Amino acid sequence: MKIKEFSAYLPRPATLKVKKELSELVTLFEFENDSGRPLMHKPGQFIMLSVYGVGEAPFSVSSAPIRESNNFELAVRKIGAVTGIMHDLKVGDKVGIRGPYGSFFPIQKFVGQDTLFIAGGLGYIPLRSLLHYQLKHRDEFGRIILLVGTRNPKERIFIDQLAELASGKDVEVLETVDVPDETWKGHCGVITTLIPKVRIDPDKTNVAMVGPPIMYKFCLGECLKIGIPSNRIYVSLERKMKCGLGKCGHCQINHLNACIEGPVFQYNQIESVEEAI
Ligand SMILES: Cc1cc2nc3c(=O)[nH]c(=O)nc-3n(C[C@H](O)[C@H](O)[C@H](O)COP(=O)(O)OP(=O)(O)OC[C@H]3O[C@@H](n4cnc5c(N)ncnc54)[C@H](O)[C@@H]3O)c2cc1C
Ligand code: FES
Numbered sequence: 001m002k003i004k005e006f007s008a009y010l011p012r013p014a015t016l017k018v019k020k021e022l023s024e025l026v027t028l029f030e031f032e033n034d035s036g037r038p039l040m041h042k043p044g045q046f047i048m049l050s051v052y053g054v055g056e057a058p059f060s061v062s063s064a065p066i067r068e069s070n071n072f073e074l075a076v077r078k079i080g081a082v083t084g085i086m087h088d089l090k091v092g093d094k095v096g097i098r099g100p101y102g103s104f105f106p107i108q109k110f111v112g113q114d115t116l117f118i119a120g121g122l123g124y125i126p127l128r129s130l131l132h133y134q135l136k137h138r139d140e141f142g143r144i145i146l147l148v149g150t151r152n153p154k155e156r157i158f159i160d161q162l163a164e165l166a167s168g169k170d171v172e173v174l175e176t177v178d179v180p181d182e183t184w185k186g187h188c189g190v191i192t193t194l195i196p197k198v199r200i201d202p203d204k205t206n207v208a209m210v211g212p213p214i215m216y217k218f219c220l221g222e223c224l225k226i227g228i229p230s231n232r233i234y235v236s237l238e239r240k241m242k243c244g245l246g247k248c249g250h251c252q253i254n255h256l257n258a259c260i261e262g263p264v265f266q267y268n269q270i271e272s273v274e275e276a277i
Contacts, residue, residue, distance in 0.1 A: 055081055064132035176188060
């Protein structure tokens with residue numbers, strides 16, 4: 001049988017170039033596309049990554065889109081079959097990738113405006129792509145405010161990068177942990193408690209928010225309370241995914257396919273959709 005030269009279901013090979021532990025369970029992976037072409041993703045999009053002989057899983061691209069580079073970064077938490085084997089990969093090993101897929105943060109609408117990033121736990125991974133894009137084009141954007149919340153200090157990720165951002169002038173960084181330990185000298189409490197601490201202009205601020213479902217319930221209310229309209233709030237919703245192409249229905253949120261219409265949604269699109277948040 002003749003195999004079609006291109007199929008949306010056919011993974012393309014990529015090679016692991018760099019692997020760096022971010023926390024006990026989360027590792028940063030830098031891959032290079034064997035095709036020699038850049039990934040051409042937009043911030044907020046995801047790829048399907050396959051470990052040959054094991055399976056395939058969706059991951060947000062964590063690096064900024066860079067047209068001049070064939071490399072891209074993922075940050076992955078070890079949780080099951082695919083993510084477990086990924087953590088055993090060695091530099092030089094091959095994986096398969098499909099995509100990028102899904103909706104994204106509409107960068108052009110953020111130009112000239114302030115951005116309030118709200119990152120809960122692993123939610124920082126997809127937001128980092130948008131944040132790094134804005135930092136590369138710093139003059140085009142207004143204030144950048146980054147709120148980061150983690151369950152406890154041991155689960156914090158990208159610690160060095162956050163410290164570097166906090167010591168610079170480009171980003172206003174506020175971080176909290178739910179439950180401190182003896183090493184933690186910073187703010188304590190859930191991420192919602194940081195929102196009233198930042199003075200924002202609701203008419204020129206867009207919110208990019210990614211985190212666990214429980215975080216959305218409280219943070220969305222808090223953002224609306226300080227006057228940010230729902231069409232200026234963007235969230236990313238994770239659902240189980242198989243095809244990434246709107247064919248299998250695994251990722252459905254009511255009538256929406258999270259892999260096509262999402263994962264990034266403008267909050268006013270899903271405000272009244274049952275089971276979305
Ligand atoms: C659009 C999108 C983007 C994503 N981006 C990232 C990312 O950047 N980094 C990252 O680490 N993960 C990300 N995920 C989650 C990631 O896809 C899953 O963790 C992965 O599919 C698990 O695959 P596995 O084969 O290792 O686990 P499996 O063997 O399939 O599952 C093992 C067990 O873990 C449970 N489980 C699976 N996924 C999750 C989950 N997310 N939370 C809690 N329990 C779970 C399963 O129900 C099962 O009980 C993303 C998911 C989506 C939909
Ligand atoms: S993952 Fe198959 S329809 Fe979305």
